[in-house]
Amino acid sequence: MATSHRQFKDRIYEQFSRIGKAVSAPKRIELLDLLCQGPRTVESLAQQASLSVANASQHLRVLRAARLIESEKQGLYVEYRVADVEVCRFFFALRKLADSHLAEVAQVTQTYFAQRGVMAAASAVSGDELLRRVRNGEVLVLDVRPEEEFRAGHIPGARSIPIAELKARLRELPRGREIVAYCRGPYCVMAVDAVELLRKHGYRAQRMEQGVVDWRARGWRVEKERERVLS
Template sequence: MDKRLTQYRDAVYEQVVKVGKSLGNVTRLRILDLLVQGPKTVENLANTIGLSVATTSRNLQILKRANLVTIERDKNFIMYQLASDQLKQLVTLLVSVAEQSQPELTAAQTTLAQQSGSPQVLTLEALQAKLTVPSTYLVDLRPVDEYEIQHLPGAHNIPYDELPQHLAKLPHDKEIVVYCRGRLCAYANVASQELHDAGFKVATFNQSVWEWSQVMPGQTD
């Protein structure tokens, strides 16, 4: 084989491996999954993940060296964001592949659904149909900053941590549909159980706003 071809292939595969290595870590994958929701500071990411700012920053630098995240200054803050929308596709695809190839993942999802007693998990199409009727009350459980970037049409923002304070304001004559950050986020399942136990008719949507926007273009607020 031509030596030039061997050198070329070794070199380009090494660059692909560099991306793979940067993804092969739970913390860094969680960071990427959070950044699918929108730009965040290192402090915001650290607080959400439950790690120190120093540890979070080290992992962000690895992602930055692999050109998977970029930084942008917003007044006195440094915001981290995904380098391209392709990374949103990549994170979503990784989850889908893992669901198909790793039975432990689907078992964990099933166990969570059983433990949380989720009465109904909606597909994209099922949610779209429910949003056409006034008897559906859609709740976005994400933090305010993520909701303001993009949310499902007509969704009311009640961050998960504030849900108990809002129970008295939710309509009992409508079906409450809750969603959060996607399939790796358990907040929607847990919230649906809490709402169900409080006497509400409730359903869960476990896909992300970004996934919705890819199937239902133009149908976000």
Template structure:
């Protein structure tokens, strides 16, 4: 094999990753799995597509070893094959924010609640006692969450508003920069007189930064 033949074949292997992930549904699946292990049914509900479509796309991702499966009784669960996949998704979002003007436009027009960065949150945890709310489902919270976070799934937040402290600064987070739920909940709480900020990174990004 010549150097040129080697290079050609090596690039063809790398392109397989690009082809498999240049699909909106599969990117959503990987993003959802970056929050933790899920069954096919859970993934389908999270993304808002059919179980059949979810399963079909999972097999494509499994074929190139970006996801892995394990069985628990009669259920099949999927997770990211390695932490590098989550890091790659985070880097892809970074590049989109830095290089695509439409991404900047979306962020400016949707994100109205002040947000805290990873370093800022770390400082707040050392110098004050913010009331941190994890808006994700319980199953995701149990697989990892921010320090001192209270789990109130976003579908239950309206029922729990009366229990939230108006004397403390509230920090909301959900599934990261492409989620939008923390912003939506923040706007509602702000109208009710709460002091609110959002944390728009993922739990995985927080853990990696530590």
């Protein structure tokens, strides 16, 4: 009786730990982060995360075993995607926890930005403020992620110019209006690069810390609340 009780506990916690194990390797978290931006193939993921294809495939296998992601054969390629929005929310919770509890995260970020000679926090725009200014037509929202990710989902009204093409396509941007660039989230530096480039060319530009998915998660929560209140 007591032993079966112990067995039950052990089995349950072992199941819980499958999720934990899945996010215990840095590279797997990076893959999960990428997949939260949208579906991708193995090769694309491997390249983005600086992994060998075989190694990426192996990590993806682990993530899939924990049911955090799923895969589907699409012709010659295999498309991997997050199993559920819930998974992204879990990743955000983890990221937020690391952000608020691990001093080292702030330190690493600060060191990197200092090394680049950029003020990290100074130019960051909060989601609430942006929302107001977008509505007023004051700003142009720029999505600097790869077009693939833009297509998978973006902030309504945003314009897509991947960071790699930005320099060549600068003339597409209006001079007068302020530009707010965003990318994958607070620890993605593409928007920082974009702002740096834009400012060097005389544009007024700012970075939004949140990415699309953070934005959507936020919007979703707000909507949910309104629903509950109104009903």
